[in-house]
Amino acid sequence: MATERPHLAVIGAGPAGLAASLAAAAHGVRVTLIDSAAGAGGQFYRRPPAGLGARHPEALHHGWRTWRRLGDALAARVEAGTIRHLADHHVWCVEPVERVEPVERVEPVELVVHALLGPLQEEPVTVRADAVLLATGGYEKVLPFPGWTLPGVVTAGGAQAMLKGGLVVPGQRAVVAGTGPLLLPVATGLAAAGVEVAALVESADPKAFLRRPLALAAQPGKVAEGVRYGAQLLRHHVKLLPRHTVVAAHGEQRLDAVTVAALDTHGRVGPGTERRIACDTLAVGHGMLAHIDLAESLGCRIDGLNVAVDEEQRTDVPGVWAAGETTGIGGAALSLAEGHIAGRSAAARLTGTRPDPHTWARAARSRRRAREFFAALDTVYAPPAHWTEQVTDDTVVCRCEEVTAGAVRNAADELGAGDVRTVKLLTRAGMGWCQGRMCEPAVAGLTGCEQTPARRLLARPVPLGVLARAGDPEND
Incomplete structure (x- = not known):
């Protein structure tokens, strides 16, 4: 083992x-890259399968040159044997195991990654490594409103995934609504x-960006990108409704219209400002949340709802690093840095070497600028302060368990629940397949409870048979 490269x-x-x-x-470490998708790239670089015969997939992306560079480099490393890429592997747990005999230059800790292979996720796979880097990304925040469960209502990211990954559109006439920078590429x-x-119904006020000139000046590329999106909206005659929100979605068997309304300076719907817009698709999003389940199960410190890291992207758990959206939502450029x-x-910690200071400093500058820019975005893009006032008691909040807003409110107001976990125990909101990942922000908002890390033992549902075999040494 002492002669093998660290893993x-x-x-x-x-x-x-x-x-x-x-x-x-590139710096002497064996790498196993594990991902649940069939191909590398994540959500940002999602591409249609080759079988669809897309002639110009780059038309659906910005940053395509960056993807080509990354994709080609990965292919070369895989062919050379320095990176092993495990696609369609769904990681459900990472556990540290103390080494009997420490390996030279490596901390006396071994980390075991447990995954499930394939679309049915029934075949267990185990990967043992000297260190683990969590780059698990983020997922969309979903906030309910009357009619949000109708067929035809999709998340903004879901609509984009259908287009980029399947070359299909969710409908013929759409409204894109919510808040956040994702709405622009979805609408265009x-x-x-x-x-x-x-x-395009945006609850934020674009004028708020003008009060943050330093953050904008530090990212001229992002400003130019926003201008390009604005020009595309004009070219396609997309009506922009800033400081507006969706009040309700309407339809019998599926969506046929939405009602939107203007927001006052306090984030409340202005009386008499409602208007009805006919559509068969509503793509709605209210920002992103970090995937932190694996970090939580490892015992990593969580800062708010993000994984806490130091300047080297190390967590406080030996042998565990984290990067990208899991440490805070900030876009592709920040994730790359x-x-x-x-x-x-x-690589430096595992091999006992020191990184090149110039390359390190350049990456650190890119990280700092991107963080500052997205910190400014966070102050502008936020759901309306009083969004819960539009959620009627009969609105379903937890789709898995069909728990209504009225039941959630009753748990807090009448039964005395003071935190999201107690609401879950009293109403079953969050006990379904997603384990509260989708409904937890809504439950917290409706009850006034703080949304805190859930400390889930497993990062995804796992068959009991797999759990039973996981502790069997013969299956390692």
Whole structure:
């Protein structure tokens, strides 16, 4: 073992995971890149399968040149044997195991990654490594409103995934609504694909960006990107409704219209401002949340709802690094910078070398600028302060267990629940397949409880048979 190169397991093949894998492999570390998708790239670089015959997949992306560089470098490393790419592997647990005999230059800790292979997720796979880098990304925040469960209502990211990954559109006439920078590429992408986008409904006030000139000046590329999106909205005649929100979705068997309304300066719906817009698709999003389940199960310190890391992207658990959206939502550029830093740091720690100070400083500058920019975005893009006032008592909040807003409110107001976990125990909100990942922000908002890390033991549902075999040494 002392003569073998140290082994790093990278979980997640999005921008952060790709950058980390390539950086670590370039500096003498064996890398196993594990991802649940069939191909590398994550959500940001999602592409249609080759069988669909897309002639110009780059038309659905910005940053395509970056993806080509990353994808080609990964392919070369896989062919050379310095990176092993395990696609369609769904990681459900990572556990540390103390070494009997410490390996030279490596901390006396071994980390075991447990995954399930394939679409049915029934075949267990175990990967043993000297260190683990978590690049598990983020997922969309979902906030309920009357009618949000109707067929035809999808998340903004879901609509984008259908277009980028399947070359299909969710409908013929769409409204894109919510808040956050994701709405712009979704609206322009749907419009370019032939969908009539009736309106882009944004609850934030774009003028708020003018009060943050330093953050904008530090990221001229992002400003130019926003201008390009604005020009595309004009070209496709998409009506922009800033400081507006969706009040309700309407339809019998499926969506046929939405009601939107203007917001006052306090984030409340202005009386008499409602308007009805006919549509068969509503793509709605309210920002992103970090995937932190694996970090929680490892005992990593969580800062708010993000994994806490130091300047080298190390967590406080020996042998565990984290990068990208799991440490805070910040877009692809920030994920690439953090991934590079994390991969270099892991390689240096595992091999006993020191990173090149100039390359390190350049990546650190990119990380700092991107963090500052997205910190400014966070102050602008936020759900309306009083969004819960539009949620009627009969609105379903937890779709898995069909728990209504009235039941959630009753748990807090009448039964005395003072935290999200108690609401879950009293109502079953969050006990379904997603284990509260989708409904937890809504439950917290409706009850006034703080949304705190859930400390889930497993990162995804696992068959009992797999759990029973996981502790059997013969299956390691």
